[in-house]
Amino acid sequence: MKRIMLIIFIILLTGCGKAEYNTQYLDVFDTYTTFQAYCSSQQEFDEISQGLHSEMTRLNKLFDIYNDYEGISNLKAINDNAGKKPVSVDKDLYELIKAGVNAYDETDGYINIAMGSVLKVWHNYREEALASPEKAAVPSYDELSEAARHTDIGSIILDDDTMSVYISDKYTSIDPGAIAKGYAADRAREYLENKGVTAALLNLGGNVICLNDDSKPLWKIGVQKPEEGSSEYVYKLDLNNKSAVSSGNYQRYYMYNGKVYHHIIDKNTLMPADNNKSVTIVSNSSLEGDIYSTYLFILPYSEGSKIAEEKGFEAVWVDNEDKVTANVAQGK
Amino acid sequence: MSKTKYITYMAMLLTLTIVLSIFESMLPSFTAIPGVKLGLANIVVMFTVFFIGRKQAVALNVAKGVFAAITRGAVAGVLSLCGGLLSILVIILLLSIFKDRISYMLLSIAGAISHNIGQIIAVSFMLNVYAYMYLPVLIVSGVVMGSVTGVLLKTLMPVLAYPLKEVGK
Amino acid sequence: MNNSFFKVRDIIIIAAILAAAFILYIGIEYTSRQGYTAEILLNNEVIKTLDLREDTLYSPEELPHVVFEVKEGSVRFMESDCPDKICVNTGYINKRGQTAVCLPNRLVLRIRGNDVDTVL
Known part of the structure; x- marks a missing residue:
């Protein structure tokens, strides 16, 4: 209408x-x-x-961290050469990894692209559970903490001059899921x-950017009801030349014993974060939105809301009881 | 009225129509609802159909559509034409049926509503969108704007008709 | 022309026009809420339009293992041979702009029209 x-x-x-x-x-x-x-x-x-x-x-x-492509030196190539040699890469991949390293400092280590080893454990369990639900299981703490020994962000060594990336620990790998x-x-x-x-409006599976002019002064964005594949929304945002990013427990997950095991892992527990069902961030940069939606998803509302306020983000939380809380943008 | 005076008079009416269109497009849109506009130019068109003639009113509308097409693009031209022609046809139809039993106010409202409907039909055809959903709002806006232009027409009638009187018709 | 400017009777006619607009509005709101057509897209192309007012089952020729069900104004992926079953788990959709997606089969089921531009 x-x-x-x-x-x-x-x-x-x-x-x-x-x-x-x-x-x-x-x-x-x-x-x-x-x-x-x-x-x-x-x-x-x-x-x-x-x-x-x-x-x-x-x-x-x-x-891509799972597939090789001919003639492309991608993230998988960097991971494959961990502990072996630096890999020269395209500017976009270099910039991405650099942004990931910066995000680590900015988020107190909660966003850690060097957490590939831990995420891989969860990835394998999730794939297994989705392929055959009767085989669903949860990784043991030992398995996870063993993997967590190889998540030092300092292992990622960047060289601006040659635009090359070297992972100094051969068991460490980069997973750019929270920023890509x-x-x-x-x-x-x-x-x-x-x-x-x-x-224009682009919705990259939960990462939205929009451009506005007189023909579309505002784009209306619905914050998804936190259910897989749902197109119902629980909150409406008006966007003007901004980005909106949602991180939610319904995006990639599997079920085990009636409990949801999703893809956003808290570095402290090595388990899926369980403070919120979803967090949506409105910001100018979608990269920043991606980082902070994941960061705030992991944190409890009381801490996350302070950060959102400091950064001047408009943010929407859906908590475990489906209660929707939105702060009003302070302007940035 | 001599031929020269008649041509001058019609040219004046056309100019007035166009000036009013331009003036209206310069006004800040006082509502976010599309299609809701005053239709000031319709005052002149209605005056023409009431006091000059039906053919002249149709001609005025066509000229206005051509002007819109030249200055604001083919789409605007087609829209102006569709709205204007439907509006004038409805007024002529109502006049032939009810003769002097229908008031200016109602004619003005009917003209405004059918102007909106004509544009909606054109939009639906051109864009293949379900523009009919917007019909109720346009009917209500037609009633409001038709009333306003009706009152304006009543106020302006003596002024517009002045040259007619002066030459003794 | 000696038509009168305004007659008292006009008020009744104007009221009737406004009432008609209101009834039209209610009718349009009602029918649009029903959604009443869903599109199925395969590889980005509409392969089928379903009328949601008629209960039916439909399988695309290209993908016989996928079954769509239209029931009481709603539509869903009833069966699919994909591994993740996200499409089936989405369940019934019936509001304008809602979608259900099956990435493995490259299928999109959506109801036409929308009141938000996207959902994230």
């Missing part, structure tokens, strides 16, 4: 013939991605959408701005 009204509004009052087009990608960042934009023709939209898709595919391959989509979403914004797109 609102959208139709806006389309008519634009045409009646400005006489400008832009219409909204949309598409979706099912093959980037292992998630369901939607893209919508205001363009003057389907052809114009298709061109932009294809360009955006190949940019996202490129970043997806660079940040945020970084990619920021690149997507740059891509769209360079293409002259002024009204």
Whole structure:
């Protein structure tokens, strides 16, 4: 209704013939991605959408820790060469890892891209449980703490001059899960701005960026009801040239004995964090939003809300009783 | 009225229509609801259909549509034309049925509503969206705006008709 | 022309027009809440449109192991051969803009129209 009204509004009052087009990608960042934009023709939209898709595919391959791609020196290559030799990488991958290292300091170590070994344990248990639910299990504390011995962020050695990355401990690996989509979403914004797109919305499976102009002064974003695959929402955000990122316990998880085991791991317990069902952060940078939504998801509300206030983020918490709490942005 | 005076007079009405359109597009939109606009130019069109003639009113609308197409693009032109023509046709239809038993106020309201409906139909065709959902709001806005233009028409009627009187018709 | 400017009778006619608009509004709100069409997209292309007013079962030719069910104005993935079953677990959807997605089968089920632009 609102959208139709806006389309008519634009045409009646400005006489400008832009219409909204949309598409979706099912093959980037292992998630369901939607893209919508205001363009003057389907052809114009298709061109932009294809360009955006190949940019996202490129970043997806660079940040992949499970697959090799011919001719690409990606994150898996860095991990494979841990304890062996430095790997020279593309600027985007280098920047991502650098941002990850910075995030460690900023979040008191809660966001640690060097936690690959621990996350891998959980990843394997999750894959196993999803493939055959009767085999579902929870890793033992011994197994997890053994893996946690190899999560020192200091093992990641960066060389700005050669843009190379070296992991000095051969059992340590990088998992960029908490930052990769945020970084990619920021690149997507740059891509769209360079293409002259002024009204667009990209939802990279929980990482949203939007561009606004007169044809779409505000994008309305629903904060998902914390259930897998749900398209119901519990809170509405109005976004204007901002990013919104949600971290939730419903995004990647498996069930064991009626309990949810999801993918956001608290470094202190090495278990899935259980203070919230989801946290959504509105910020300028999607990378920052990605980092802080995960960070605040792990922390209890009482601590997280202070940080959100300090940083001037608009944030929405859904707690374990499905109670929704939103703070009002202080402006930043 | 001599031919020269007639042409001058019609040109004046057309100019007035266009000036009012431009003036209106310059006003800040006082509501976020699309399609809700005063339709000031309709005052002149209605005056024309009431006091000059039906053919002239249709011609005025077509000219206004062409002007919109030139200055604001083909889409705006088509919208202006669809709204304007439907509006004028409804007024003419009502006048032929009810003759002098229908008030200016009602004609003005009917014109405003059908103007909105004409634009909605055009939008629906061009964009393939379900614009009909927006119909109720446009009907209500048609009633409000039609009343306003009706009152304005009553106020302006003596002024617009002045040249007619001066030449003794 | 000697039509009157305004007649008392006009008030009744105007009231009737406003009432009609109101009834229209209620009707549109009601039917749009029903959603009443769902689209199934395979590889980004609409392969089927389902009318939610008619209860039915549907399987895409390309994916015979996936079954969609339309029941009492709602639609869902009833069966799917994918490993994670996220699509099936999403359950019934019936509001404008809702989606259910099956990434392994590259299927999207969505109800047309929306009151938010995206959900995250």
